[in-house]
Amino acid sequence: MPIAxxxxxxxxxxxxxxxxxxxxxxxxxxxxxxxETRFEVFRESLGMAPDVLSDRLNTLVEYGVMTKxxxxxxGSRTRYEYHLTEAGRELHVVIGxxxxxxxxxxxxxxxxxxxxxxxxxxxxxxxxxVDERGREIPLxxxxxxxxxxxxx
Numbered sequence: 001m002p003i004a005x006x007x008x009x010x011x012x013x014x015x016x017x018x019x020x021x022x023x024x025x026x027x028x029x030x031x032x033x034x035x036e037t038r039f040e041v042f043r044e045s046l047g048m049a050p051d052v053l054s055d056r057l058n059t060l061v062e063y064g065v066m067t068k069x070x071x072x073x074x075g076s077r078t079r080y081e082y083h084l085t086e087a088g089r090e091l092h093v094v095i096g097x098x099x100x101x102x103x104x105x106x107x108x109x110x111x112x113x114x115x116x117x118x119x120x121x122x123x124x125x126x127x128x129x130v131d132e133r134g135r136e137i138p139l140x141x142x143x144x145x146x147x148x149x150x151x152x
Contacts, residue, residue, distance in 0.1 A: 019063045024048055025056050030095050037081040057082050097127040
């Protein structure tokens with residue numbers, strides 16, 4: 001399905017995938033969430049072609065997931081850094097959920113490569129559904145209801 005069609009969809013998952021669903025995009029975001037900002041670091045850490053990386057970064061900038069800022073090392077040409085916006089930082093939950101799922105259902109022989117913990121307590125954290133009081137809700141207790149905005 002073309003991106004323009006997905007962006008006009010009433011389905012928020014389809015609209016999100018129109019921006020985030022291209023190959024490499026979530027991996028770029030994973031690297032950005034680890035604190036990296038520079039084009040060359042993204043390219044080297046992911047081993048991807050520069051034209052593909054440029055395309056993905058431009059899409060993320062266009063849709064407000066990242067910002068693009070010029071910098072220049074002494075004696076070098078102008079280059080760019082890419083910083084996550086608040087919308088981009090909110091994707092930490094999505095990336096964390098994918099990593100959690102991968103560790104649970106496609107485990108690496110040597111164990112998880114990433115562990116998330118609370119900065120305040122140092123205790124492990126996990127991605128979950130929580131209610132308005134902050135209590136975790138078991139997956140079998142979560143119900144998905146369509147609103148009137150969703151076509152039948």
